[in-house]
Amino acid sequence: MKFVNIPPERGSYLIVAPTGSGKTTSILSNIPTYLKNYDRVFLTFPTKALMFEISQKLTANRITHLVDNSDVRITKNVNVAEWFENKVIVCSYEKLDAMLLVFPTLLKNALVVIDEVHLATDSERALSILSILASVKKEPTADAIVMSATIPGYKDLAEYLGAQEIVHKETNDQEIIYHEIPYTPRGTVAYLSALITRIYEIISADPSKPTIVFRAARRHCDVIADQLCKMGIKAAAYHAGVKKDVKDTILKEFMDGRLKVIVATHALCWGVNTPAERVIIAGSLIYKPGEVVIGLKTVDIKQMAGRAGRPGYSNKAEVHLIYCDTGQLRTLDGELMTEKELFERAMNEEYAETIGIKKDPETILMRYLLVQMLRGRTVTVEELLSIARDWYNMPPESRIKEAVGNLISEGIVTVDSGVKLTKVGRIAAEYYISYPLFKTIKQHILDNIDEITDRVKVLEAVGRVARHIRNATMVIPDRALESKAVLAIQDDDAREAIAQFTAVTGDTDPLAEAIKSIAFFVARVLAEDNKDNKDWVILGKTMKQIRLMIYNKVDIKGVIDSYMDGTIDMFFENYLKK
Numbered sequence: 001m002k003f004v005n006i007p008p009e010r011g012s013y014l015i016v017a018p019t020g021s022g023k024t025t026s027i028l029s030n031i032p033t034y035l036k037n038y039d040r041v042f043l044t045f046p047t048k049a050l051m052f053e054i055s056q057k058l059t060a061n062r063i064t065h066l067v068d069n070s071d072v073r074i075t076k077n078v079n080v081a082e083w084f085e086n087k088v089i090v091c092s093y094e095k096l097d098a099m100l101l102v103f104p105t106l107l108k109n110a111l112v113v114i115d116e117v118h119l120a121t122d123s124e125r126a127l128s129i130l131s132i133l134a135s136v137k138k139e140p141t142a143d144a145i146v147m148s149a150t151i152p153g154y155k156d157l158a159e160y161l162g163a164q165e166i167v168h169k170e171t172n173d174q175e176i177i178y179h180e181i182p183y184t185p186r187g188t189v190a191y192l193s194a195l196i197t198r199i200y201e202i203i204s205a206d207p208s209k210p211t212i213v214f215r216a217a218r219r220h221c222d223v224i225a226d227q228l229c230k231m232g233i234k235a236a237a238y239h240a241g242v243k244k245d246v247k248d249t250i251l252k253e254f255m256d257g258r259l260k261v262i263v264a265t266h267a268l269c270w271g272v273n274t275p276a277e278r279v280i281i282a283g284s285l286i287y288k289p290g291e292v293v294i295g296l297k298t299v300d301i302k303q304m305a306g307r308a309g310r311p312g313y314s315n316k317a318e319v320h321l322i323y324c325d326t327g328q329l330r331t332l333d334g335e336l337m338t339e340k341e342l343f344e345r346a347m348n349e350e351y352a353e354t355i356g357i358k359k360d361p362e363t364i365l366m367r368y369l370l371v372q373m374l375r376g377r378t379v380t381v382e383e384l385l386s387i388a389r390d391w392y393n394m395p396p397e398s399r400i401k402e403a404v405g406n407l408i409s410e411g412i413v414t415v416d417s418g419v420k421l422t423k424v425g426r427i428a429a430e431y432y433i434s435y436p437l438f439k440t441i442k443q444h445i446l447d448n449i450d451e452i453t454d455r456v457k458v459l460e461a462v463g464r465v466a467r468h469i470r471n472a473t474m475v476i477p478d479r480a481l482e483s484k485a486v487l488a489i490q491d492d493d494a495r496e497a498i499a500q501f502t503a504v505t506g507d508t509d510p511l512a513e514a515i516k517s518i519a520f521f522v523a524r525v526l527a528e529d530n531k532d533n534k535d536w537v538i539l540g541k542t543m544k545q546i547r548l549m550i551y552n553k554v555d556i557k558g559v560i561d562s563y564m565d566g567t568i569d570m571f572f573e574n575y576l577k578k
Helices: 025-036 048-060 080-085 093-102 115-122 123-138 154-161 187-206 219-231 244-256 298-305 339-347 361-374 381-389 397-409 423-432 433-443 446-451 454-468 484-488 493-504 510-530 534-551 559-565 567-576
Strands: 013-016 040-045 065-067 088-092 112-115 143-148 164-167 173-181 212-213 237-238 261-266 278-282 285-288 291-294 316-324
Touching: 025 048, 025 112, 025 143, 040 048, 040 093, 048 088, 065 080, 088 093, 093 361, 112 123, 112 154, 112 187, 115 123, 115 143, 115 298, 123 143, 123 154, 123 361, 123 433, 143 154, 143 291, 154 164, 164 339, 164 397, 173 397, 187 219, 187 278, 187 285, 187 316, 219 237, 219 261, 237 244, 278 298, 291 493, 298 339, 361 397, 361 423, 361 433, 381 397, 423 510, 423 534, 433 446, 433 454, 433 510, 446 493, 454 484, 454 493, 454 534, 454 559, 484 493, 484 559, 493 510, 493 559, 510 534, 534 559, 534 567, 559 567
Parallel strands: 013 143, 013 164, 040 088, 040 112, 065 088, 112 143, 173 316, 212 261, 212 278, 237 261, 278 316
Antiparallel strands: 285 291
16 A cells, blocks of 8 residues: 655645555654744644654654643643744644634744544534634635545535645455344343344454454443453453553554454544454444434544554455444434444445534634634624634524524623623633533523532532533442432432542543533633632632543542542642632
8 A cells, every 4th residue: 555645845735545544654754844844833633642642753753842732721821932932833623723812923834734634523623623724724824734534525625725635545445244233222231232242243253353343432342342251252442431551551462463352432543553454333323311313423434444454454354334223313413314324324435424513603603703802803793794704614694693693692792892702701712612511501500600509519510511411321330329429419410420420430531521621611700700719610620630640540539529528628729829
């Protein structure tokens, strides 16, 4: 297989090429030339693990650089001087976007590299990616290189950026095999059982082939790996909830051939090359109260399938797709289709989703208004309606008008003398609070803030919102229910969210991040109104500390209880004295 070659000359480029085809290697090898052509190069990635890996490669090549994976909020949590002093900066999409809002001159004569740009189909990552692209498009001296193995509608995106397309389709042969479960299992347990049976049959046909089994839910990965081990097939679960040293060991054993099966979430879809000859995508269904929905996008499926038959490892590969005879179900984008139709569309590259946030223009308008406010500009309604010309793949003007009305009704913007963010709207935009999340926080917290008078009620309120946005539905171990914090909570939704958190499972870290974001946002709103925000600040700092403890493999048992009784306050006493 020939590897992709990215020209070092100035200009914007859109790269569609399989993982393992040398996209990142080409970028890194071109950096000395880029630094002759540009004042600054930004390398943006979706995960801290990828940032760390890139940093190691830059260091090995003796390229001076800055790695910034700090909090994305527009606060004093970053050394601004380092951003201006360094010529190469490795960071997340959100961090770069936040910095460009405050310091737009960073983009002058700069090159921005956005890896895994297909994540702009995901509502959680699209806002920052689209905002960066809009900034690059407006700065005549800036260029962008966007790349991924899968970029839906890449021709339209290339036209928007004025970018040269480099489409590298060459890859190893893949045999696509469909496996039907001829019924819809009743409930998650029955569904997992049916999936495990099919997975076992596929692997048993040739146990020698290195195999990655993909399942989106972390706890399902744990269950599948555990059951396969009990059935005589050595397997290990790999996801963001697994400690880093354990993940490193799993990958090493897989690379060495001592482990033949990994059961993984999307964690193995980005920047990792393995000798996998077989990929099994273990269904896409999610069982919610009262309904079953399709929980994967076609771009997810393409990314997963692309892990089989990596260049340099295997010339041929198998992709097995397990689906149920469900009839039409609702997808994440609200479309109706069968599960097999979803898989076939993905394998035929007929993408259902597109890059952009058509369904949530309110969030884009909030971010756009924040940019204008930070630059000292007042925006007219007419100018706001023209945002479709600046941002990629925006909805029609009628929908934007509706979005403006929604923002007014929720108290996020005013239109007295031009369209402006209100105080709470500005804070929400700074903290990357989306419009749907803001409505949830407003309903469950801000509208009832005077009734939230102690730490039990704070946990109840934030737990209720976290339960809503994280859809905490896992089985909660009895030991988690013994927590004083959980026992004190009277609200069922909040109790489930906090109990899930204290269970210290694979979902602990993202749930802690959700609680942290909510707590800091509410604390900032209260501070702006000169109200006591101590409990909310300490909760946010507690979540931040817990995430650090999880990363460093420190037991977090009892930390929530120490928040409840106030003993954790001593760790933050310097802050409290301010």
